[in-house]
Amino acid sequence: MAMLKKSAIWIAFAVALLGMPQIFDTILAISILNQMAIAIVFALSYNMLLGQGGMLSFGHAVYFGLGGFLSVHALILIEFETMVFSILWIPLIGGLFGLLAGLFIGSFSTRKAGTVFAMISLGIGELIAASSLIFSSFFGGEAGISGDRTFGPTFFGVDFTQNIDIYYVATFWVFLATLFMYLFTQTPAGRMANAVRDNPERAEFIGYSARKVRFISFCASGLFAGIAGGLFALNYEFITEENLNAATSGRVLLMAYIGGLGYFIGPIIGAVILTLMNSLLSNYSELWMLYLGIMFLLTVMFLPRGFAGLIMMHQVAWVRGTLTLLIKPYIITGVPAILFTLTAILLIEMSHTEDEIFHFLGMALNTSSSVTWVVALALFGCTFFATRKSLGQLNEAWETANAISKDEQT
Amino acid sequence: MLEVFIFATLNGLVTGFLLFMLASGLTLIFSMMGVLNFAHASFYMLGAYVAYSISLYFGFWTGLIFAPLIVGLLGALIERYGLRRVHQSGHVAELVFTFGLAFLIEEAVQFFWGRDTKNYQTPDLLDFPLFTLFGQEFSAYRGFMMTISIGIFIALYYVLTKSRVGIIIQAAITHPQTVANLGHNVPLIFMGVFGVGTALAGLAGVIAGPVLTTFPGMATVLGSIVFVIVVIGGLGSLAGAFIASLMIGLLQSYAIASDVGMPDLLNLLGISFARDHPLNDLWTINLPQIAPVLPFLLLVLVLIFRPTGLLGKREE
Numbered sequence: 001m002a003m004l005k006k007s008a009i010w011i012a013f014a015v016a017l018l019g020m021p022q023i024f025d026t027i028l029a030i031s032i033l034n035q036m037a038i039a040i041v042f043a044l045s046y047n048m049l050l051g052q053g054g055m056l057s058f059g060h061a062v063y064f065g066l067g068g069f070l071s072v073h074a075l076i077l078i079e080f081e082t083m084v085f086s087i088l089w090i091p092l093i094g095g096l097f098g099l100l101a102g103l104f105i106g107s108f109s110t111r112k113a114g115t116v117f118a119m120i121s122l123g124i125g126e127l128i129a130a131s132s133l134i135f136s137s138f139f140g141g142e143a144g145i146s147g148d149r150t151f152g153p154t155f156f157g158v159d160f161t162q163n164i165d166i167y168y169v170a171t172f173w174v175f176l177a178t179l180f181m182y183l184f185t186q187t188p189a190g191r192m193a194n195a196v197r198d199n200p201e202r203a204e205f206i207g208y209s210a211r212k213v214r215f216i217s218f219c220a221s222g223l224f225a226g227i228a229g230g231l232f233a234l235n236y237e238f239i240t241e242e243n244l245n246a247a248t249s250g251r252v253l254l255m256a257y258i259g260g261l262g263y264f265i266g267p268i269i270g271a272v273i274l275t276l277m278n279s280l281l282s283n284y285s286e287l288w289m290l291y292l293g294i295m296f297l298l299t300v301m302f303l304p305r306g307f308a309g310l311i312m313m314h315q316v317a318w319v320r321g322t323l324t325l326l327i328k329p330y331i332i333t334g335v336p337a338i339l340f341t342l343t344a345i346l347l348i349e350m351s352h353t354e355d356e357i358f359h360f361l362g363m364a365l366n367t368s369s370s371v372t373w374v375v376a377l378a379l380f381g382c383t384f385f386a387t388r389k390s391l392g393q394l395n396e397a398w399e400t401a402n403a404i405s406k407d408e409q410t
Numbered sequence: 411m412l413e414v415f416i417f418a419t420l421n422g423l424v425t426g427f428l429l430f431m432l433a434s435g436l437t438l439i440f441s442m443m444g445v446l447n448f449a450h451a452s453f454y455m456l457g458a459y460v461a462y463s464i465s466l467y468f469g470f471w472t473g474l475i476f477a478p479l480i481v482g483l484l485g486a487l488i489e490r491y492g493l494r495r496v497h498q499s500g501h502v503a504e505l506v507f508t509f510g511l512a513f514l515i516e517e518a519v520q521f522f523w524g525r526d527t528k529n530y531q532t533p534d535l536l537d538f539p540l541f542t543l544f545g546q547e548f549s550a551y552r553g554f555m556m557t558i559s560i561g562i563f564i565a566l567y568y569v570l571t572k573s574r575v576g577i578i579i580q581a582a583i584t585h586p587q588t589v590a591n592l593g594h595n596v597p598l599i600f601m602g603v604f605g606v607g608t609a610l611a612g613l614a615g616v617i618a619g620p621v622l623t624t625f626p627g628m629a630t631v632l633g634s635i636v637f638v639i640v641v642i643g644g645l646g647s648l649a650g651a652f653i654a655s656l657m658i659g660l661l662q663s664y665a666i667a668s669d670v671g672m673p674d675l676l677n678l679l680g681i682s683f684a685r686d687h688p689l690n691d692l693w694t695i696n697l698p699q700i701a702p703v704l705p706f707l708l709l710v711l712v713l714i715f716r717p718t719g720l721l722g723k724r725e726e
Contacts, residue, residue: 056502058509108714115446116717118505119641123709126634130703135691246634250513257506290521293514300507301492304499352521 010179017171021164028279030163036275037170038231041177043255043267045224050253051261052185053217054197055110056118059125060225060252065244066101066128067094067226069139071233075147086155091173091230098226099219106218111211113200122246129245144240147233163235170231177224182264184220193217254292258299260306269307287352291345322401329397333390340383347376413544418667419660424552426659427559431614432632433639433651434566435607441583441646442603443493445501448508451633452515453608457481457615458624459523462530470533478613485608489601512629520626528624555617562610563652570648579603583646638705642712644722653720658705665704671696 020033042064049055071094077083109120132139139145149160158165184190192213195203200210233239242248251274259270274292281288303310317323346360350367358365365372436450460480461473488511496507532551539547570576582589582599590596615628622628639658643650672695676682683693712719 050502054502056505112717114501115505115645116713118446119637120710120713122634122637123706123713127703127706127710130706134695134699134703137691246630250509253506253509254513287517287521290514290517293510293517296510297492297507297514300499300503300510301495304496304503348521 013178014175017175018168021167027163030167032275032279034163034167034170034235035279036272037167037174038228038235039255039271039275040268041174041224041231042228042252043259043271044178044181044264045221045228046252046256047261047264047267048181048184048193048217048221048224050256051263051266052190052197053113053193053214053221055113055121055214055218057121057249058118058246058253059121059123059128059249060221061244061246061248062105062125062128063098063101063222063225064229064232064248064252065132065239065241067098067229068233068239068243069145069229070094070097070226071230072145072147072237072239073138075149075151075233075237076145078152079148081151084153087149087152087160087234088155088169088172090149090234091169091227094230094233095223095227098229099223101226102219102222106215106222110214110218113197113210113214125244125246125249129241132241132244139241142241144238144242146238149234149237160234166235169234173227173231177227178268181220181224185264189213189216254296258296258306260303260308260310260312262305263308263312266306266308273307285349287348290348317401320401325401326397329390329394333387333394336383336386336390340380340387343376343380343383347380350376413546414667416543417546417548418663420548420552422660422663423656424556424559424659425663426656427556427563428614428618429632429636429639429659430652430655431559431562432611432636433643433655434563434648435610436636437640437643437646437648437651438603439607440640442579442600443497443504445493445504445508446637446640446645447607448505448633449511449515450508450608450611451629451636452512453481453485453611454615454618454632455519455626455629456484456515457612458530458619458628459519459528459615460612461616461619462528462624463523465530474613474616477616478609481612481615482605482609485612486601486605489604493604494597494601512633516626516629523626525626528619530619530624532620551621555621558613558617562613566610566648635705638709641709642719644719647719647721650719650721658708661704661708662701665697665701668697671699 021030024030024033042060045063046057046060049057049060071090074083074090074093075087078085078087105124109117109124133141149166154160160166160169192203192208193216196208196210196213203210203213229239229243232243255270255274256267257270258273259268260266277288277292281291285291299306305312314323314326317326342361346365349360350358350365350372353367356366356368358367432450432454436447439445439447439450457477461470461477464473464476492511493504493507496503532549536549536551536554538550540550540553541548568576570580578589578594579599582594582596586596589599619628622631635658639654640651642658643652643654672693676693683690687693
């Protein structure tokens with residue numbers, strides 16, 4: 001039964017992946033879906049390190065980028081017919097190179113977790129990003145290197161000229177990578193990674209080498225990051241130094257953390273949210289990075305387990321059947337909270353814009369008139385106050401919904 | 411040759427002392443809270459920007475005094491209302507918090523001041539060459555930077571080792587419980603140290619802004635270097651941070667000033683490679699080219715072979 005339930009989830013996942021381009025079939029949507037696919041594999045591989053292995057890395061883009069660079073080189077080799085195989089296997093090449101890099105770097109960096117590991121990863125990340133600008137025959141300097149995915153043998157008649165073709169290639173790899181990463185968490189190595197994360201000393205006492213356990217997770221994580229890099233190379237057909245520097249490493253940390261580290265599904269949620277913000281929000285506001293920063297800090301402060309943690313918090317109430325008790329309190333707090341967020345965004349945007357008439361949610365606001373400002377500020381203050389006031393009843397409702405009922409106590 | 415060496419040394423010392431102003435705060439904060447503050451260089455950037463804005467209205471000298479105070483106050487508030495809250499979720503969450511803070515400050519700086527480089531200039535009072543050596547000038551402003559940094563170093567050393575406050579701080583690092591039992595407000599001490607540390611970073615920004623240019627990427631440029639210094643010096647060791655700062659400052663300065671490289675080494679060894687050799691990039695590399703990489707190479711080597719750093723005692 002449990003087996004059936006589990007395979008049902010995976011079948012649903014596969015159907016969702018395959019069905020997405022049927023629902024969202026514009027060119028923009030397909031390109032966003034491709035980015036999402038890449039981000040999901042990358043964020044999941046990062047979670048293997050930080051969420052499951054307790055290793056905070058500031059240089060995870062190294063494996064992503066190196067895998068991507070080798071993949072583009074493989075594309076070039078296919079183009080000049082030095083090698084002949086379908087580009088479907090390119091992500092595997094990226095993955096193997098990521099694994100190789102992981103084997104080498106992991107051999108000395110996994111001795112300790114914590115700050116030492118974080119610092120080594122930072123150092124390696126900066127080192128490789130800086131060297132990539134020096135060794136321009138492999139990395140192509142600042143311009144990066146580019147290839148062409150349309151060469152090589154066709155795959156059952158598909159020649160990979162369209163982005164949608166790449167989406168199906170990505171789907172195949174995303175499904176495979178997600179499945180294997182999930183299965184990894186169920187292996188003894190994956191279980192021990194959790195044990196070493198929580199208490200390396202105890203793990204050592206029962207006879208496991210903490211370093212070896214970390215090393216295995218590290219290499220596996222490098223492999224999957226490399227696969228993500230290979231997918232990137234296939235999708236964009238070029239890669240630059242930017243894809244292995246600290247900014248990319250930071251972005252994957254944000255994805256995994258916002259999504260929720262402790263849960264397998266967390267990084268998937270994070271990858272989806274961040275890709276959407278990146279590609280949609282950036283059309284509406286040039287300040288989207290500022291919002292991302294604020295959202296990230298608020299997540300770290302108030303939702304240490306991320307969005308997945310927020311969802312999972314409701315499990316108890318769900319099992320008890322008391323979830324309906326929370327609907328009304330959520331609305332009471334939610335309405336002023338949403339209004340508060342909107343006015344905050346409005347104020348930020350209004351102080352940034354240079355236009356005299358600012359369009360916001362269908363309203364045309366005159367930014368030079370002080371009335372607009374006074375009203376906006378008053379609304380900002382009122383909604384903040386209302387949100388704070390309403391938190392009490394939400395807390396109360398939460399306590400009741402999660403309280404142990406009388407027959408459970410006995 | 412000699413003048414190159416002397417100027418490289420002088421510039422290296424200026425950079426080194428400047429780096430120490432950042433590293434000292436970072437290492438003090440680390441020894442208290444056990445967390446490396448990723449946003450430390452962001453406070454340095456804030457210092458430069460705030461001082462720039464003040465200098466537009468009240469001149470450079472007012473900025474020099476008030477900008478570090480404002481930055482320090484902001485740092486203390488962030489410790490009080492942000493970091494202290496995250497502290498319950500453990501070290502990783504704290505590190506991630508400061509990382510996010512660095513990200514946010516960079517975005518906020520672009521929001522308030524824009525993306526372009528600010529024309530933050532050295533004061534007219536110091537706009538003359540201090541001395542001329544072998545036909546090259548050493549500006550008075552660099553001399554001023556060095557004086558301030560050395561002054562801060564001496565003051566910090568004196569306060570931490572001789573004054574009553576310093577002794578309480580040192581005790582709070584190793585025995586926070588005991589210090590609290592003696593009636594001192596340990597969280598307040600932590601907040602104070604965080605505030606002073608960020609104020610020092612802000613001061614470094616104020617005096618470095620005119621020379622190293624004030625732009626939104628200035629935190630990233632220096633941020634990781636300061637980390638390198640703190641780790642190489644030994645986490646939590648002030649003396650180690652001092653040695654490492656000067657070492658990194660001089661190392662980079664010498665590497666940039668030198669004109670030796672791989673071709674010279676190969677000549678010396680009597681080896682030569684064809685130009686189309688696959689590793690041609692490696693055989694033609696020279697020292698100024700790899701100057702930015704050297705600190706990170708040193709960092710990785712130190713972490714592998716001596717994870718405690720030069721003078722660090724702390725084993726995790």
